[in-house]
Amino acid sequence: xxxxxxxxxLLVEDREEDAVLTIRALKKYNLxxxxxxxxxxxxxxxxxFGTGPEKVLQAIPKLILLDLKLPxxxxxxxxxxxxxxxxxxxxxxxxxxxxxxxxxIKKAYExxxxxxxxxxxxxxxxxxxxxxxxxxxxxxxQPPKPTQ
Numbered sequence: 001x002x003x004x005x006x007x008x009x010l011l012v013e014d015r016e017e018d019a020v021l022t023i024r025a026l027k028k029y030n031l032x033x034x035x036x037x038x039x040x041x042x043x044x045x046x047x048x049f050g051t052g053p054e055k056v057l058q059a060i061p062k063l064i065l066l067d068l069k070l071p072x073x074x075x076x077x078x079x080x081x082x083x084x085x086x087x088x089x090x091x092x093x094x095x096x097x098x099x100x101x102x103x104x105i106k107k108a109y110e111x112x113x114x115x116x117x118x119x120x121x122x123x124x125x126x127x128x129x130x131x132x133x134x135x136x137x138x139x140x141x142q143p144p145k146p147t148q
Contacts, residue, residue, distance in 0.1 A: 008138065009035040010061040012044040012078065013096070014070050018119065018126075022065065022096070025130035032138065036061070041073030045081060048088060060091060063137045068097035068104055076107055083112035092137050 009032050013019040019037050026032045038044045044066075046052025064082065068075040075095060082088045092114040097104070100118050108116050114137075117129060 008032045008062045009065060010044070010047070010063070011035055011037045011065045012039075012041065012070065012075070013037065013065070013067045014039050015067075018067070018096075021126055022130050025127040026134050028127070029131045029134065032134070039071070041070040041075060041078045043072075044070075044078050045073060048082065049085070060088065062092075064091055064093045065096050065133075066093055068095055068099050068108070076104070076111060079108060079111045079113055092141065094133055094137065 009026065011019055011022055013022065016039075019039075023035055023037065026035065036047070038047060043052065066075045066078060070078070075097065079093055079095070082091065082093055089112070093112070095108050095113050095116045096119055097117075098119050099105075105116050115133065117133060119126060119129070
């Protein structure tokens with residue numbers, strides 16, 4: 001296995017438009033230097049747990065931005081595995097999704113999500129929402145030191 005430099009933010013989002021807007025908003029407000037974008041839930045699990053073709057040791061980003069409706073493995077399943085992992089469970093996970101369904105919101109919180117954000121349709125509102133969550137989770141929040 002290889003040890004790799006880990007990003008400040010892991011973005012798991014299947015829609016390229018939403019990923020580009022999120023990355024642009026975080027960089028515009030100088031909230032991140034490094035972000036890793038993955039397009040499906042299985043790739044995220046492989047990346048985080050070192051089970052994919054790269055065989056990378058467990059990555060512990062400062063923040064995980066996770067979509068709910070992802071190909072192969074959905075966001076709730078990814079969240080469940082993150083929060084069940086001793087090395088990852090204290091990593092903040094923000095669900096960023098278009099779903100306003102009560103069942104999705106309730107399940108995400110039952111599984112340990114730190115915040116649930118419904119994506120605004122309007123670009124300016126979306127950029128503002130990303131700025132606010134980045135300010136809080138990357139600048140103000142004080143997480144525990146990672147254990148490996």
